[in-house]
Amino acid sequence: MAPSTPAGDDSHQQLLDRLDISTLPRPFRNPHWKPSQRRNKNVKQLLAETSRKEASVIATQNNSGATTPFAVGTTTTDGTQTPMGGASSRPPNIAQAAQNLSTLVLEKNTRAMFPTGPAATYTNIESAPSLHPAHQKHYCDITGLSAPYTDPKTRLRYHDKEVFGVIRTLGQGVAESYLEARGAHVVLK
Amino acid sequence: MTITSTQTILSVRTANANASDNSSAKSSPQVYNVQEPPFKGYHPPQPEGYQQSKASPSSNAIVIDNGAHIVKAGWSFDKKPRFLIPPVMSRFRDRKLNKTCQFVGYDSYIDATTRGQLRYAFDPGTSVIGNWDVMEGVLDYLFLKLGVDGTNGGVDRPIVMTEPIANLAYPRKMMSEILFECYSVPSVAYGIDCLFSYRYNRGKDGLIISSSHTSTHVVPVLNSKPLLSNSSRLNWGGAQASEYMLKSMKLKYPTFPARITENQMEDLIHKHCYVSTDYDKELSHYLDWTGLEDRNRIIQYPFTEHIVVEKTEEELARIAERKKESGRRLQEQAAKMRLEKLMKKEQELEYYKDLQRGLASESKKEAKRILEAEDLKDEAHLERTIRDLERSIKRSRNKDLGIEENEEGPEEVSFPLLDVPDEELDEAGLREKRHQKLMKSNIEARQRAKAEKEREKARREEEERLDNERRETEFENWIGERRTARQALLQKIKERERLKADLGNRKSLASQMRMKTLANLASDGPKKRRRGGDDDTFGANDEDWGVYRTVATGEQSDEEEEEDVNNSLKAIEAQLLKYDPEFTENHTLEAQSDWTKSLVHAFLRGPWPFDAESQREAHQLHLNVERIRVPEVVFQPCIAGIDQAGIVEIAADILNQRFSGAEDRARLLRDVFLTGGHTLFKGFDERIRTELRSVLPVDAELSVRRAADPMLDAWKGAAQWASAANLSVSSISRQDFLEKGAEYIKEHDLGNVTSF
Secondary structure, X not given: OOOOOOOOOHHHHHHHHHHOOOOOOOOXXXXXXXXXXXXXXXXHHHHHHHHHHHHHHHHHHHHHOOOOOHHHHHOOXXXXXXXXXXXXOOOOOHHHHHHHHHHHHHHHXXXXXXXXXXXXXXXXXXXXXXXXXXXXXXXXXXXXXXXXXXXXXXXOEEOOHHHHHHHHOOOOOHHHHHHHHOOOOOOOO | OOOXXXXXXXXXXXXXXXXXXXXXXXXXXOEEEOOOOOOOOOOOOOOHHHHHHOOOOOOOOEEEEEOOOOEEEEEOOOOOOOEEEOOEEEEEEEOOOOEEEEEEHHHHHOOHHHHHOEEEOEOOOOOOEOOHHHHHHHHHHHHHHOOOOOOOOOOOOOEEEEEOOOOOHHHHHHHHHHHHHHOOOOEEEEEEHHHHHHHHOOOOOEEEEEEOOOOEEEEEEEOOEEOHHHOEEEOOOHHXXXXXXXXXXXXXXXXXXXXXXXXXXXXXXXXXXXXXXXXXXXXXXXXXXXXXXXXXXXXXXXOOOOOOOOOOHHHHHHHHHHHHHHHHHHHHHHHHHHHHHHHHHHHHHHHHHHHHHHHHHOOHHHHHHHHHHOOOOOHHHHHHHHHHHHHHHHHHHHHHHOOOOOOOOOOOOOOHHHHOOHHHOOHHHHHHHHHHHHHHHHHHHHHHHHHXXXXXXXXXXXXXXXHHHHHHHOHHHHHHHHXXXXXXXXXXXXXXXXXXXXXXOOOOHHHHHHHHHHHHHHHHHHHHHHHOOOOOOOOOOHHHHHHHHHHOOOOOOOHHHHHHHHHHHHHHHHHXXXXXXXXOHHHOHXXXXXXXXXXXXXHHHOOOOOOOOOHHHHOEEEEOOHHHHHHHOOOOHHHHOOOOOOHHHHHHHHHHHHOOOHHHHHHHHOOEEEEOHHHOOEOHHHHHHHHHHHHOOOOOOOOEEEOXXXXXXXXXXXXXXXXXXXXXXXXXXXXXXXXXXXXOOOOOOOOOOOOO
């Protein structure tokens, strides 16, 4: 590894100054751009939000009663026509209209999906667990070799009696971290 | 807690490997150094691309392949990306200089301070951007380096950017917001990296297997149209692989003295790992002695050896000289002292002799007075003194002259006074008698001891003779006895090992017994004293002290005993070796616990001996099974605890379940296309080929190919696509953004489709 802080001569500081982009002018940035303070979200939050949204959309669809084909024949939602046109026979009701709009969007989407099944989402393209019995092979947790045995005490899989001897000398918690590497550890919630 | 191989059974191990078939000593290993932080030096901006793009500002686009491992950026007319940087930023306030510093990409690896403040743009282990400040920093850096001058107050070139398959709405929304509102770009087009790569490699119908930094995707493409709803994602890629490698290494070397980082592991994976074409077969022989030196890779971390200061020849000579000098001086002094003593003794002798001569002429009373004045008891005492002096003078003279003095045998002394009854003796006689008695018992004891020794020797000889006789007459029994004795000793050793191990465990019987003893010892004293009776008899019996032996744990407790057992074991094994035809060198405990036989040793230290003292060896990682184990996860995710099917099973599932039409399937199989950095492993394509073949119908035509450059083809494809005339059709314009919102996208053949 390079010396953590190279000798205190000027050359390093000069290099740092040259690499540092904080002082460079950035005329291409909008000076009025003020990002939201809470824009950073991790995947877990995003997925939770998405699934909430999906659930609420489905709920709207169920409640709306607009799944009946009344609008489908007369209205196209390809953007050439305003979707509201199909509902002109009804008395104007802003709340219902708003609700209808969202259902119509939903319907458009479902129709778009029909030829190929449901659209791909981040969650539903995730592949399923393996169903093939031949893929459930056991490997030694310590050495990675094939493991015909399992230690009943630590639940570690092991290759031979020498490895077993090693398992029995493992310190507290080490066995658990071996299990964790295989995703078989106990999670207390 | 360290894993150690079982070499501890015998403390003294000679490294004679000729006891086994592993006799061929392994050649000295090749050592690989660990990677330094990936700082790549200063990259000057390249504004000429921007100047060139001025020719047609609306069609020359900035192309950014927004990868989680490396972000590639350049112009649509470039042949290859101009800038490759990891999406990391390090921004902090330098307290000494009192200013904010900002380093992006490889620059942020320059020193420890910047590395300490490193932040990743992507959410760890996913292809989703989690830190938008870093993303903005990365874009700033790229636009600066690409020479964007911001004449119109923004980046006035179209942007083409890649995104993962089925990107979430939020990241896309944020990206559009930043691009349009912060950088005021005229338009942006999003596309999927592996589809760009496939297009660049002229694919039309095929199955894309794209394994990149954060995930692995399988995407079927028919008529140049991706069937995204039939695609599948495995959450495993280069990032997870290096994380897994790090985990394994930390478990393998829990007390490793240096810091192991994920960057280093990534480098190791790139350099040393490969996909095994037949995993189980190769694995079962991976730690075999033969060829282990080729399979085992040594990674050397920087270390400082404890230096034993090597003295120069001159210094050593000087030191020796000084030592000799002082020795000589001491010798001289001693000689002088001896001489003085000798002279004194001679004078004394002279004096006493005079005295003796004088005494002869004196009266008895006078003689007694003189003797008393000289602190002598009687004449005999005087005589004895004179004799002693004479002897010691003679001895020291001899010593000075270097004459070897032969110890004169114990002179036959007679003890005449012992037979005389006490009554007949006067006071002096009585004293003399007591003295003689003492002398006699002394001599007798010495003789007794000698006789005892001889008897013992005779007994041993007799025993050995009997033993030999027995061996000759009833060999079977004799050898059987020896064998059982050896077994018993082995059992004893094992028992002790177990006990030692058990003491480490708080709940074991052994340590509970020990705690009980301790508690008893502690509570014993005060309780009895309270009762009043001082009847503590501890120590009266010698065995009482044995309690300390049982209480003591650790090294010092019974080393002696252990030595004893080991020695007798060795003796028995030597006998067996000599007489038992079935007992060979390989059967000895020493040979069996030899490190060359140990699987765990091979796993930890390869086919070379390990010296725990050596700093160099302590700073080494040995990669062996990991070399195929880590890349294997993509085929068997359950190894790393991922509850998903392996890549081949996914592909087979897509091919066999979702494309029932034989024609479509055949079209897909004719072009199985591998792209992404994680497919760069040696043997990846071959493995895919053999495994796919095994799940396909016999007559299916199968062709597997790799992208020309699995890392960069996505960017190149995107640039090529962007240079095509219809970029604006697939781009979201500023107008679209303002009217249709940040989540709006335009669908095209290489991009994602709208979902909810």
